[in-house]
Amino acid sequence: QVQLVESGGTLVKPGGSLRLSCAASGFSFSDNYMSWIRQAPGKGLEWVSFIGADGISIYYRDSVKGRFAISRDNAKNSVYLQMKGLRAEDTAVYYCAGGKRLRKAFDIWGQGTMVTVS
């Protein structure tokens, strides 16, 4: 079935680094744009980063620019988020999500991985 599975979330100290992974299965991963979207405890959804299907178009929210890096490996059906300079306010469940709609909705979501910066 269509599935995204995130991994890599853990407890990390302020200033530390972490790499999140998201493995896709059950659909044509290379046709889909992907994003990382986070949700702080008890809060709403917040878009973090986007990567186009071909890996060329890449965007970040301002608060993570220069600290986070998104990448993908279509041969491995995976997308990654390298995070450095982590701050307490980066604490959240991180979801990977994808789609292939013209207006960039997210059809497919993983179950999320928790990142705690403390």
Added chain:
Amino acid sequence: SYVLTQPPSVSVAPGQTARIPCEEHNIGIKSVHWYQQKPGQAPVLVVYDDDDRPSGIPERFSGSNSGNTATLTISRVEAGDEADFYCQLWDVGSDHWVFGGGTKLTVL
């Protein structure tokens, strides 16, 4: 940049119609998507491009978008519809994706 405003909560009795607004100046010129998130679960896309439904989403879920307000409408509300709902759009000009603050739907 866009700031999408949603009411924190909406309450409705079973069988009635729930309407959840998402407000921003001239939002009617954008395409708005809606997600449902039940406690402890990942979000699910329920409406895309203002008023289209992904396969598997009941017809009770519909959307509209005009002027300064996009609206998610849930007809014949059921207890199982209780969830947080988020509107979202893609700001083409800045290549940022924006979510509303979310609305908690309570079925009385």
